[in-house]
Amino acid sequence: MxxxxxxxxxxxxxxxxxxxxxxxxxxxxxxxxxxxxxxxxxxxxxxxxxxxxxxxxxxxxxxxxxxxxxxxxxxxxxxxxxxxxxxxxxxxxxxxxxxxxxxxxxxxxxxxxxxxxxxxxxxxxxxxxxxxxxxxSTNKCELCIDGLAPSVKECHLLPMLQELTTGVLSISLHPSPFKRQRQLAEVKYISHQAAAIAKKALVEGTLCLCGDQIEIDWLKPNIKQELRSSSGQAIPKILSAGGSCRDSLNEELSEPADCHKLPMLGSMLDYLNLQCEKQQLGRPQFFTKCVQSNPEGWLQFWYHVVIPRYLSPFSGFVWIKPDDSGLEDNEKAKNVVALQLLGALGCPVV
CATH class of the missing domain: 3.30.70.330 (RRM (RNA recognition motif) domain)
Incomplete structure (x- = not known):
């Protein structure tokens, strides 16, 4: 049926x-x-x-x-x-x-x-x-580009990425842990959003860098640690407001800096530039942003400083208090940060 x-x-x-x-x-x-x-x-x-x-x-x-x-x-x-x-x-x-x-x-x-x-x-x-x-949400700001040819140099890669994406802070090249006779680029961006947009643009676009089967992904912590271990790079130390060294790239200077007690405040930034030139480290690139204020009138600034030939960038927070010195708040924050970096680089401050 x-x-x-x-x-x-x-x-x-x-x-x-x-x-x-x-x-x-x-x-x-x-x-x-x-x-x-x-x-x-x-x-x-x-x-x-x-x-x-x-x-x-x-x-x-x-x-x-x-x-x-x-x-x-x-x-x-x-x-x-x-x-x-x-x-x-x-x-x-x-x-x-x-x-x-x-x-x-x-x-x-x-x-x-x-x-x-x-x-x-x-x-x-x-x-x-x-x-x-x-x-x-993890605030990931770093990408890795794996599979680059040995002939690729940082001076070649940086301008290309700056043209294709925005917000590039620094680039470092390492022997690839995954591909023989290839390089892996560690690329740091100014924010997670800039890195995410860059990742999308690079993955969906065509990236020709003299290498075959180039792979672009987030830089995972275990890969970053492996790159540091294989290159023997130590994590750079940042001086706190009290002068002690801390093994962190994201330390907050918890005590506001008293700008009147900082020697040669108006020239700290110029002095840092001069010292970096003497050490052939390249001119520091500053990124700063005011993120909050407290009831006493102090301003907290986020900073990120890239010294081209130094191992890693410096990031963190500083407090400053506006006064009648004639300096813009942003410039004052840069000078306070410059004083800290001078100490981290072992430069005398007189």
């Missing part, structure tokens, strides 16, 4: 489902007035949001969101992550076809809200059978 014929029920394709989700997103944007900006493979809300006043949030306030269904958008995600704390920024990674890439980043006002998001929303069932992952 023949089996009875079954009537076929038409099913929606992924593109049809996605179009429905897009329509819901557009309706939500219209109703709420939320502004989304799409650039470089990501769609961003905030950074800062419209009602934001003051400096950006400190480090440790961003969370990574993974395993997002590809047809889920900001109309579902932003309200969900706003339910645990005030959002400073939300970034959803996008494909060219208009689907999300399965992950996003949410930055909060403070670390407490970020931790609450991890506690409350990790393994949250955002769609039937789909549980998202929420964890602390």
């Amino acid at each position: 023949a089996a009875p014929l079954q009537r076929k029920v038409p099913s929606l394709t992924l593109s049809e489902i996605n179009q429905s989700r897009k329509n819901e997103l557009l309706a939500w944007v219209k109703d709420t007035g939320v502004k989304l900006l799409q650039i470089n493979g990501q769609r961003k809300y905030g950074g800062p949001p419209p009602d934001w006043f003051g400096s950006p949030p400190p480090s440790g306030t961003e969370v990574f969101i993974g395993k997002i269904p590809q047809d889920i958008y900001e109309d579902k995600l932003i309200p969900l992550f706003q339910s645990v704390g005030k959002l400073y920024e939300f970034r959803l990674m996008m494909t060219f076809s208009g689907l999300n890439r399965g992950f996003a980043y949410a930055k909060y006002l403070n670390r407490y809200s970020a931790q609450k998001a991890i506690t409350v929303l990790n393994k949250y069932e955002i769609q039937m059978g789909c549980h998202i992952v929420v964890c602390r």
Whole structure:
């Protein structure tokens, strides 16, 4: 006996489902007035949001969101992550076809809200059978380019990467641990966002550097440690405000520097440049940004200094207090940092 014929029920394709989700997103944007900006493979809300006043949030306030269904958008995600704390920024990674890439980043006002998001929303069932992952975002700023030919030099690679990407701070070449007779480049960027955009541009673009099968990825901690061990490089030491050495690239000078007690403050930057020239280290490149102030009027500056021929860059934080010396706050911060670097380089300060 023949089996009875079954009537076929038409099913929606992924593109049809996605179009429905897009329509819901557009309706939500219209109703709420939320502004989304799409650039470089990501769609961003905030950074800062419209009602934001003051400096950006400190480090440790961003969370990574993974395993997002590809047809889920900001109309579902932003309200969900706003339910645990005030959002400073939300970034959803996008494909060219208009689907999300399965992950996003949410930055909060403070670390407490970020931790609450991890506690409350990790393994949250955002769609039937789909549980998202929420964890602390790691501020990765370094890429590795593996498979470079032995003939490639830093002086060749740097201008090429500066043309293809933005925010390059430093480059160092090492014998590749994975490819015989090849080199691996360690490339540091000014921020995680700059590094992420650079990684996307380099992976999706065509990078010709006289080498075959060039691979571009994040520089993982174990690879970085292996490169340091094989080259015998020691981690450079940064002087604290008290003058003691610390084995860290990200030390905060916790006590504000009293600028009036610093000798030759107005000339510290010039003096550092002179000493670096004498030691043939190259002219230091400074990146500074004011990140916060305290009730007493002190300003905290983040700094990152690259000395071209020194082993590694210097990063950290300094406090300065504005006064009537005539120097801009940014220049004053550079001079305070220059004084610390002079000590780290073993230069006499008179």
